[in-house]
C-alpha cells in the first residue's frame with residue numbers, strides 16, 4: 001500500500017512553489033527584506049510556535065507511549081534556534097508576549113486546535129505536518145542561494161539542518177501510522193486538515209510582509 005503522505009505530495013509541492021514566489025521569501029533570500037519585517041515575522045511565529053508546541057503536548061497525551069515521546073520532543077524542536085535569533089535582534093520576552101497575535105496567525109492556530117477538538121488526533125496530526133514539510137522543502141530549495149544577511153541565512157540553515165529533516169520524517173511516520181488506524185473518510189478528514197494548514201502556511205508569508213494587523 002502506498003504511504004498516506006505520498007498522496008499529499010502534490011499539495012505540499014504547490015505550497016512550496018507558491019512560498020518560493022512570495023515576496024517575503026524572495027526578499028529574505030536576496031537580503032532586501034527590511035529587518036522590521038523579519039522582526040514582525042519572528043514575533044508572530046513565536047505566537048504560532050508556542051501554540052504549536054502546546055498542541056503537540058495535547059495530542060501526545062492521546063497517543064500510544066512510543067509515539068507520544070516522539071511527538072512531545074518534536075514540539076520543543078525549534079526553541080533553541082529561535083531564542084538565539086531573538087537575542088541577536090534584541091527581541092525581549094516582554095515584546096514577544098505583549099504584541100497581539102495577527103489575524104492569519106490566529107486563524108492558523110485556531111484551525112489546528114479545531115481539528116483536534118472536532119475531528120480528533122488523526123486529523124490534528126495531519127494539520128501539524130505542513131509546518132515541518134514545507135519548511136524542509138523550502139530550505140532545501142533555497143539552501144544553495146546564500147542570503148547576504150547572515151541572520152536570514154541562519155534562518156534557512158536552521159531548516160536544512162539534519163535534525164529538522166529528521167523531525168519531518170518522524171512527523172510523516174506518525175501521520176502515516178494515524179492514517180493506517182482510520183477508515184477512508186477519516187483519511188479524507190486528514191487530507192482536508194493538511195490542505196487547510198497549507199493554505200495558512202502560504203498566507204503566513206504575506207501576513208508578515210504586510211505586517212498585518214486587526215484594523
Ligand SMILES: Cc1ncc(CO)c(N)n1
Pocket residue numbers: 045048049078130131132135201204
Ligand atoms: C508558520 C510556521 N510554519 C512552519 C514553521 C516551521 O516549524 C514555522 N516556524 N512557522
